[in-house]
Amino acid sequence: MSTSIGIVGGGILGAALLHLLTERHPDCSFTLFEKESAPALHQTGHNSGVVHAGLYYTPGSLKATLTRRGVALVKAFAEQHGLPYDECGKLLIATDEAQVHRLEQIAETARANGVPGIEILRTLEQIRRVEPHANGIAALHSPTTAITDYAAITRKLLDLSEQRGAELRFGARVTGVTGSDSGAVVEVGGERLAFDRVIVCAGLQSDRIAKTTGGGRFPAIVPFAGSYYTLAQPKADLVKGLIYPVPDPAFPFLGVHLSRMIDGRVLVGPSAFLSFRREGYSSLSFSLRDSLQIAGTGAFWRFAARNIRSAVQQLEGNTRRAFARQSRDFISGIERRDLLPGTRGVRAQAMRSDGALEEDFVIERSGCVTHVRNAPSPAATSSMAIAEHIADMIDLGAGGSGATGGTSAAEERRA
Template identity: 35%
Template sequence: MKYDVTIIGAGIVGLSTAYNLSKEAPHLKIAVLEKENSIASHQTGHNSGVIHSGIYYKPGSAKATNCRNGYNLLLEFCKEEKIHHEICGKIIVATNSDEEKKLQNIYDRGVQNGLKGLKFLDENELKEKEPNVSGTKGIFVPQAGIVDYKEVSKKLFEKGNEKGVNFFFEKKVAAIKKENEGYEISTGDEVVTTKFLVNCAGLYSDKIAKMDGVNLNARIIPFRGEYYLLKDDKAKLVNNLIYPVPDPNFPFLGVHFTRRINGKVDAGPNAVLAFRREGYTKSDIDLIEFLESISYLGFIKVALKYWKVGAYEMYRSFSKKAFVKSLQKLVPQVKEEDLIVGEAGVRAQLCDKRGNLVDDFLIEQTKNGVHVVNAPSPAATSSLNIGKEITKRVLQSL
């Protein structure tokens, strides 16, 4: 099989890239290789469904730029394709004076990132938005919304199919060999020849990049995020999206409440080391992958830096009572019996050798390849813009 461009991974970023490429360059022969038997099987399919506004991200960063541009493209795409979505807004809630001080910095970032209509809320105004919330001050972010990213992915897949993109499932990449002005990609049972390679392999993107000779000096560490679900008769405790003030020293947003597009309400997630790259449960273990994570110097440094937070996150993973206590900071009425076990997702988080969890998106380029090696949240919101940017790079190189 010979192609002009081969994309590895059929999550939302890979699908967006295929969609954009097929639209901008219909003459190209494009293949997508996916190791599972369907699209959106991992990070995309376990996404909480939030359309992010871009309020948190450092102005000028790849996250900030891609999120704002991707947000507009996503809404446009959803409207055009009649994908059910809702711009419901969210509140970021401070529960003490220390958190109140941090709100100003978040607000300022939002303004610098082009957000309009941000509003500080006092205690009474918080109650007007979310009657059951407990907080001293907050910010209302009108741009935040909800969508089912699996539905977005299905539509991208359909559009790519219509444009002649060739999708191949159950094709796990075993080896990549540079050949003349391109590559030979082995999937075990067959070889794909391609002029250009796009790596959107998510949780395995670092391994694919290394097959192409990219010197990353970093490794993907899988962090599992576990959710509870409010029982249907308790979903009314939450109107829309309720977030805490994030800890600026920790790369995760903290447990929050998310109303999904189907009306269900998620509570979570925590953030614990997964025992394999696609380890969605505590019993899901791959000894080799687990040892790769915990023996990596960068991870050891991260673990030493965040050991208190990490220990608490692990404790909260095993203790529903501790999990509920965190949720009660935002909504005191929530009780243990109001929650049932929900889904879990695994975040592909790049960690460098110095012990830094790489905060921004990272896309590496070789002569005939583009590698999306770090694309955690808000990658789903940003996906259409990331696909557009990758398309530009591909067309400049071919």
């Protein structure tokens, strides 16, 4: 009997993993469970589509190594399958001297991570050779930072996996995953299905499913909403690629940026606020369960106390007028009326019990069950490299027969 693998989650991580495993282990059987009616409806379909080059991440961390590898894999996959990929480049623009010093530190980190072509531009003339309408006193240029369509990549990964025989089950909400050293059981729609290995890539729900396997309460997911405006014409034509601020080290996200999307729109944002609903895409979205779960941990209040300054800054900076003002630091003449309502995404950011945000990707394996517990940005960029990392972790062997002796779980599937 062949080894059976279950994957929970039809975002880019679940899809990349399924695609890799079906290629590496054609003799195994695969089932992917996704609770929605289609793939990529959560983080993967609500992001800015940037293929991050690896500028900021601590050298040697999973984020740093898997992002560099991920860029190469995403680029090759997009080119091989005729999917959009545009190396439009990115500028991190400094508007005061303190930021110039931080730019130099980021340039050092980026070079240590092996990001190619990193250069500090020290005159307006040099900046304008890259972005003809930008302002700033210096900028870091990353020429290989790119944009793509992660939802299209996810759909392609799943199509190819299905062609190789994988079963895709949409509308299949997994309510529990239990495991032992010899197999795992997925509970879905009243059924209990046995597998030899199960890997959970459930994004915003990852801590909840991990708990059903007996995993710790932490890292716990804290949902951070990110709202964008769309820049109206003719101002959108003033942005060629990606224009970012120098990140504030006291703040976990990258700040309000102007980013060209692969469909030609230019987004301005995102904000970074707690979301009162994990999978809520309007500013009025509210879930009592989600809200209580955040507010009910001491860790959250420790985080809140530590971040009160940036929370107040975010609150003040979250109006359309404030987004326009922040955009004008980089491109003159952007007014409130140029910002049209845009999209909103919710980031699955994991928090530790001491209230600190997990900086690196977190993947936990316990026996036959593996949980991705923290995969925020740039995990879309790193997705195919994260898949390689997990494939190595789950120990299926070169030929794919990872069954640990005795009866294969697949034989008991409907027992």
